[in-house]
Amino acid sequence: MIFGLSIAFWITALFTVAGALAAALLKNLVHCALSLTVTFAGLAILFLQLDAQFAGFAQMLVYIGAVAILVVFAILLTRGAGAPEYRIYTSSWLAGIAIAAAVFALLAWSVITSLPAGAGSAAPDVTVLSIGQALMSTYVLPLEIVAVVLTVALIGAVIVAMHDKGDAKTHEQKGGAQ
Amino acid sequence: MTPLAGFLIVAALVFAIGLAVALTRRNAIMVLIGIELMLNAANLNLIAFWRFSPHPEALTGMMFALFSIAVAAAEAAVGLGLVIAYHRHTKTTDLDAMPRMKG
The missing domain is CATH 1.20.120.1200 (NADH-ubiquinone/plastoquinone oxidoreductase chain 6, subunit NuoJ)
Incomplete structure (x- = not known):
């Protein structure tokens, strides 16, 4: 310890x-x-x-x-x-590091100064069964919304990464199909 | 240092490193990696606060972390799809070389 x-x-x-x-x-x-x-x-x-x-x-x-x-x-x-053949950091890397260091300093300072919390209770009795029951009762609406979000993200990612109509490769594939 | 403080400090370190990665690297994929690091640090905070809360059997923080993982996965898929689409148009993933985001 x-x-x-x-x-x-x-x-x-x-x-x-x-x-x-x-x-x-x-x-x-x-x-x-x-x-x-x-x-x-x-x-x-x-x-x-x-x-x-x-x-x-x-x-x-x-x-x-x-x-x-x-x-x-x-x-x-x-x-x-x-x-890579070029520099891996942007031209404003110094400002980025300074911002990250400031954020860490603020977070660490607030964690260290503001915690009178105890050592914590005993291990909670949480099983997969109770998580499943909570997901199907209390959190069923967020669960359904997350399902919709994942479906939309899947379709959106495929559409974004798909070849455009004006792309030469798509025309070739179409020509081959015809 | 209480156990909760230890976990929170680790999460703060990972978050700060992720922020530095997202702000300083030139490759767009590295920026997405930095965002993933920040999301993971937030998840660690959620789970730590859930574990040391007065009523962990209420499962609130745990559920928040699980939904956060699901949304982060969706974000990664869409972000990397955008990077691949941009790379096909301009043959670069260098952020300094993409001053405009027109298709």
């Missing part, structure tokens, strides 16, 4: 922050995507340490299983793999 927190927490936190830092600093975009996956995994383990098993495994499925793969596909489709 260090500062009232377990060794497992500190190791996981170290991995999470190191992965995020590597994603911020590495040049090769594929390496960035891999370190992003490390951060996602660390956050999922932190969720598990917070007794949120369902959220932890949902995090693993959605982020490591889907979002990381999606990011890698986007990098490869835009030929972003390999070290």
Whole structure:
């Protein structure tokens, strides 16, 4: 126990922050995507340490299983793999770092100064059954809205990424079909 | 330092790194990665506050985090689709080289 927190927490936190830092600093975009996956995994383990098993495994499925793969596909489709030939940071990088540091300083200051909270209660008795019952009773309207949002996002992403009508490739495909 | 403070500090660190990534990197995909980091940090905050709340069996924070994960997944799909569409038009994902976002 260090500062009232377990060794497992500190190791996981170290991995999470190191992965995020590597994603911020590495040049090769594929390496960035891999370190992003490390951060996602660390956050999922932190969720598990917070007794949120369902959220932890949902995090693993959605982020490591889907979002990381999606990011890698986007990098490869835009030929972003390999070290870029130009600078990787914008011309206004100093202002960006200053803003991020100020935001972190504010967040850390408010967390450290304003927490009289206790060490926390015993582990809550939350099972997948109770989550499912809550989703189907109290939260059924948000669940349906999220279903609509996901459908709209799926169709929208396909339409946005689809070839245009004026595109030469589409004409070729049409000609081949006819 | 209480356990809640530890988790909140980690979330604040990840959020700040994500913000720095979104503000300083030139590649559009890296900006989306930064946004994902910030969303994940917010989720960690939600779960931590849920775990150390007086009534965790009410499941409010947990549900908020689950819906947030779903919306973040939709955001990632649409954002990366936009980047791919823009790349097909201009052959670049460099943000400094896209001063206008006309199709």
